[in-house]
Amino acid sequence: MNCAAGTGDVAMCAKSLLARQFADNADPGILSQxxxxxxxxxxxxxxxxxxxxxxxxxxxxxxxxxLEGEVGGAAIPPSVKEAIREFDQSExxxxxxxxQPPGADxxxxxxxxxKLKQGFDGIPAHAKVIPVKGDGACLFRSSLAxxxxxxxxxxxxxxxxxxxxxxxxxGWDAKVKDAIKVAYEDLCSFMPPSDEVAQAFDVDKLFDRxxxxxxxxxxxxxxxxxxxEGVAQSDEAENALFFxxxxxxxxxxxxxxxxINPVPNGCEDPGKFQGSRAWIARNGAHYDLLVTESxxxxxxxxxxxxxxxxxxxxxx
Numbered sequence: 001m002n003c004a005a006g007t008g009d010v011a012m013c014a015k016s017l018l019a020r021q022f023a024d025n026a027d028p029g030i031l032s033q034x035x036x037x038x039x040x041x042x043x044x045x046x047x048x049x050x051x052x053x054x055x056x057x058x059x060x061x062x063x064x065x066x067l068e069g070e071v072g073g074a075a076i077p078p079s080v081k082e083a084i085r086e087f088d089q090s091e092x093x094x095x096x097x098x099x100q101p102p103g104a105d106x107x108x109x110x111x112x113x114x115k116l117k118q119g120f121d122g123i124p125a126h127a128k129v130i131p132v133k134g135d136g137a138c139l140f141r142s143s144l145a146x147x148x149x150x151x152x153x154x155x156x157x158x159x160x161x162x163x164x165x166x167x168x169x170x171g172w173d174a175k176v177k178d179a180i181k182v183a184y185e186d187l188c189s190f191m192p193p194s195d196e197v198a199q200a201f202d203v204d205k206l207f208d209r210x211x212x213x214x215x216x217x218x219x220x221x222x223x224x225x226x227x228x229e230g231v232a233q234s235d236e237a238e239n240a241l242f243f244x245x246x247x248x249x250x251x252x253x254x255x256x257x258x259x260i261n262p263v264p265n266g267c268e269d270p271g272k273f274q275g276s277r278a279w280i281a282r283n284g285a286h287y288d289l290l291v292t293e294s295x296x297x298x299x300x301x302x303x304x305x306x307x308x309x310x311x312x313x314x315x316x
Contacts (some may be wrong), residue, residue, distance in 0.1 A: 001037045004059065015058040022062065023114040031067055032075075038063035039080055057094050057125075060084050065108045073107035081106030092126040092293060099263070129281060130154060130289040137163050137216040138287045139251065140172075142280045143260045145289060151296045154289060160214040167211075172258065176211060176218070177203050179253035187246050197239055200231050219285060221247050255280070263290050 004014035022034055042063050063080045066073055073081065084106040087093070100112045132138045132145075132154040140163050145153040147170070152158060167173055180203050187193075193201065209226040210218040217223025221243035233239055255262060263279040277292040 001034075001041065004062075005041055005056075015062075018062060019058065019113055022065070028067060028069070035063060035065060035067070035075075039077055042083060043077065043079055057087060057097055060087060061097075061108055061113060064102065064106065065110055065113055068110050073105050076107050084108075092128050095124045095127045095263075095290070098127060098129060098290065124277070124292045126293045127290055128293075130291060132286075132288045134286055135160065135216075136219075139219060139254070139280070140167060140216060142287045142289050143255075143258050146260050146278045146280070147258065149296065160216060163216070164211065164214055173207070173211070175257045176254060177207050179250050179257055180206055180218075183246060183249035183253045187242070187249055191242060191245060193242055194233070194235060194239055196231055196233055197228070197242060200227050202227065219247055219251050223247070224250075 001014075001018070003010055004018055005011070018034060022031060025031055038059050042059065060080070060083060064073075064076050064084045066076065084102050088097075088102060088106075096112075096115075100108075100115065102108050130145075130151065132141050133156045135156070137160050141154050141158070144163065144166055145151055148166075153163070153166075167176070184201060184203075206218075206224065206227050209229075210216065210223045215223060217226070221240055224243040224247055225240070228239065261276045261279045263281045277295045279290045281288045281290045
């Protein structure tokens with residue numbers, strides 16, 4: 001615990017060992033002792049802990065975890081809860097914290113630490129969510145910001161016309177059309193379209209009616225349904241399901257082809273975070289950015305991506 005209270009590689013190793021003990025040990029007495037030591041450390045440091053919390057979020061997790069069988073957070077001191085809530089308002093937090101934040105009462109469930117038992121050291125320690133303008137082009141805004149290393153693409157001051165122009169400059173219109181073509185073929189293999197959809201479907205027409213018209217509604221079944229304008233439909237509900245599934249597959253195909261990494265679903269495998277410093281974070285049908293501290297400040301990174309090379313892949 002003394003080692004874990006510090007910073008650097010030794011401290012990070014100590015935190016990982018404590019987390020592994022906490023996650024794997026079924027003895028409530030040992031778990032309670034680990035938690036109590038972390039709580040005591042935080043209380044002894046008092047106000048000064050808040051100044052060091054950026055380097056000690058793992059300690060907050062150890063001190064603020066509710067053990068299995070406990071009801072509520074009665075075993076977590078108010079000072080620890082307050083420190084957790086205060087840190088939760090920080091701009092920069094570990095990715096594991098952003099993905100699995102504490103509850104409103106300032107405590108963590110035991111599931112969080114169980115998913116982190118492989119270690120904290122492989123997961124980015126300081127990252128933040130950058131909100132992206134929700135105008136329908138959020139996926140392309142996020143992708144361009146990562147690909148070019150320029151945060152400005154997520155800002156509302158950049159018009160959809162500029163977004164479309166940059167897609168053309170980068171040749172991403174071809175990637176979008178290929179994503180549409182492959183997604184449609186894949187979907188038809190297990191969900192055959194109605195005759196009227198099969199007759200009306202055309203890659204270029206769908207691109208023109210969802211992207212080139214600056215609506216950027218390719219992610220939406222309503223947007224894809226634009227290809228049916230003026231076409232009589234025998235079963236609109238069946239076609240709507242087809243378009244909804246197609247929209248999801250097209251989006252995933254575009255993400256795969258553009259080399260942009262989505263945030264891994266969980267933090268169980270730190271290896272999934274290696275090789276990347278920025279991700280798109282999906283929230284329903286909307287996409288925001290999740291970036292590490294150095295991503296937009298590193299000119300060599302932006303220059304590399306502007307040269308046209310693909311960002312590193314986290315997995316095949």
